[in-house]
Amino acid sequence: MSISIPLNTTLQYSSSSSLLPSFSLSSPITSSAVPVTGIRQRCLRMVTSCVSNAQKSVLNGATDAVSVVGREQIRLGLPSKGRMAADSLDLLKDCQLFVKQVNPRQYVAQIPQLPNTEVWFQRPKDIVRKLLSGDLDLGIVGLDIVGEFGQGNEDLIIVHEALNFGDCHLSLAIPNYGIFENIKSLKELAQMPQWTEERPLRVATGFTYLGPKFMKENGIKHVTFSTADGALEAAPAMGIADAILDLVSSGTTLKENNLKEIEGGVVLKSQAALVASRRALTERKGALETVHEVLERLEAHLKADGQFTVVANMRGTDAEEVAERVKTQPSLTGLQGPTISPVYCKRDGKVSIEYYAIVICVPKKALYESVQQLRAVGGSGVLVSPLTYIFDEETPRWSQLLSKLGM
Numbered sequence: 001m002s003i004s005i006p007l008n009t010t011l012q013y014s015s016s017s018s019l020l021p022s023f024s025l026s027s028p029i030t031s032s033a034v035p036v037t038g039i040r041q042r043c044l045r046m047v048t049s050c051v052s053n054a055q056k057s058v059l060n061g062a063t064d065a066v067s068v069v070g071r072e073q074i075r076l077g078l079p080s081k082g083r084m085a086a087d088s089l090d091l092l093k094d095c096q097l098f099v100k101q102v103n104p105r106q107y108v109a110q111i112p113q114l115p116n117t118e119v120w121f122q123r124p125k126d127i128v129r130k131l132l133s134g135d136l137d138l139g140i141v142g143l144d145i146v147g148e149f150g151q152g153n154e155d156l157i158i159v160h161e162a163l164n165f166g167d168c169h170l171s172l173a174i175p176n177y178g179i180f181e182n183i184k185s186l187k188e189l190a191q192m193p194q195w196t197e198e199r200p201l202r203v204a205t206g207f208t209y210l211g212p213k214f215m216k217e218n219g220i221k222h223v224t225f226s227t228a229d230g231a232l233e234a235a236p237a238m239g240i241a242d243a244i245l246d247l248v249s250s251g252t253t254l255k256e257n258n259l260k261e262i263e264g265g266v267v268l269k270s271q272a273a274l275v276a277s278r279r280a281l282t283e284r285k286g287a288l289e290t291v292h293e294v295l296e297r298l299e300a301h302l303k304a305d306g307q308f309t310v311v312a313n314m315r316g317t318d319a320e321e322v323a324e325r326v327k328t329q330p331s332l333t334g335l336q337g338p339t340i341s342p343v344y345c346k347r348d349g350k351v352s353i354e355y356y357a358i359v360i361c362v363p364k365k366a367l368y369e370s371v372q373q374l375r376a377v378g379g380s381g382v383l384v385s386p387l388t389y390i391f392d393e394e395t396p397r398w399s400q401l402l403s404k405l406g407m
């Protein structure tokens, strides 16, 4: 079944009703025959605070003001299943953060290295919804899901936008055949005389917020949307839609269904990101410290992931002379410049320095080029090993985060 969504409709999810206390806001919560002492008094204070926050949020027209109070643990949402689940756990493992999940159906887990943090496994779209409702503080999800379900809400902060997995893009695709055979761009598609108010361009998509927004931003007026849960690529051949707007990574599904992407048709590029609730970072005790630690670990791992450590020996008269030679080669400068140290050799019973060891980090992509350049300036015995972490003095994303938070 497909549902028609007019272009000017904004679909909004409604925040989980369990977020609001299940009692009525007008309940006489302070009247009771039981004396108000000890635990009861503390509970009452919590309930009163929840009610007053809920009342404030209702008064402000917001759906989401209750959850920042009332819990000590920082909550990190991770995808419970699907493409992103295993990669999220692997990434944390690579950062020496080991999520202890006893079995895959257990939706809450611990990270012993972050004792104040709980992991909650949720579907990606629910991670975004729960960040907004205050039920989660941090989460790892695709940027596509942040865009679609976050809808530009300012409470969502992207702490790290490139976690290096889940790469894909959201793109408009049309058939290779029929009236679309010669259409190569969004502009050409928009100018086709076929689309009128009575017979608009029909787009099938699961992205019912981003799809209409993209079309509107591109000035495409005569368009309607239908939605389905999967296998959207079949819709044009079935005659249900003219085009689809869906995620693409390898491009195989499009190709196999005789569809093509068009110039100007990419809505967004996506990969996994670390996302946080602004409110949690500013109001929840310990949240900012936790996000700093997670960010440092992520940055150290991700920066190192693209690099090799290269060690080579070079004959030379002194360290400066070797450095001069090395610096003539563009790929050999390393992170801050090469580290050069003397190699002490024993010759005829005497210690002498004829060689210098040079240590540099090189991007994985530039490895062979760097080895060639090292050889060209007299390098020999080149050893290459993977780099595990690069901890900089401070991560640039941390200062960006503080400025986003106005700190």
Ligand SMILES: Nc1ncnc2c1ncn2[C@@H]1O[C@H](COP(=O)(O)OP(=O)(O)OP(=O)(O)O)[C@@H](O)[C@H]1O
Binding pocket: 081, 082, 083, 084, 123, 124, 125, 141, 142, 143, 144, 145, 166, 167, 168, 247, 248, 249, 250, 270, 271, 272
């Ligand atoms: N080829 C791809 N197709 C879809 N998603 C991809 C692809 N490559 C990477 N991704 C990322 O993976 C996410 C989808 O993960 P998953 O497969 O678990 O979702 P889903 O099955 O659509 O979710 P749900 O079961 O909740 O409908 C996307 O939001 C995107 O960020």
Ligand SMILES: O=P(O)(O)OC[C@H]1O[C@H](OP(=O)(O)OP(=O)(O)O)[C@H](O)[C@@H]1O
Binding pocket: 229, 230, 231, 232, 233, 246, 247, 248, 249, 250, 251, 252, 253, 254
């Ligand atoms: O470019 P590709 O590598 O071919 O990947 C793109 C396809 O993968 C996703 O579908 P998914 O596998 O999640 O199936 P579904 O659409 O039925 O949910 C997406 O919706 C595309 O159909």
Ligand SMILES: [Mg+2]
Binding pocket: 230, 231, 232, 233, 246, 253
């Ligand atoms: Mg699909």
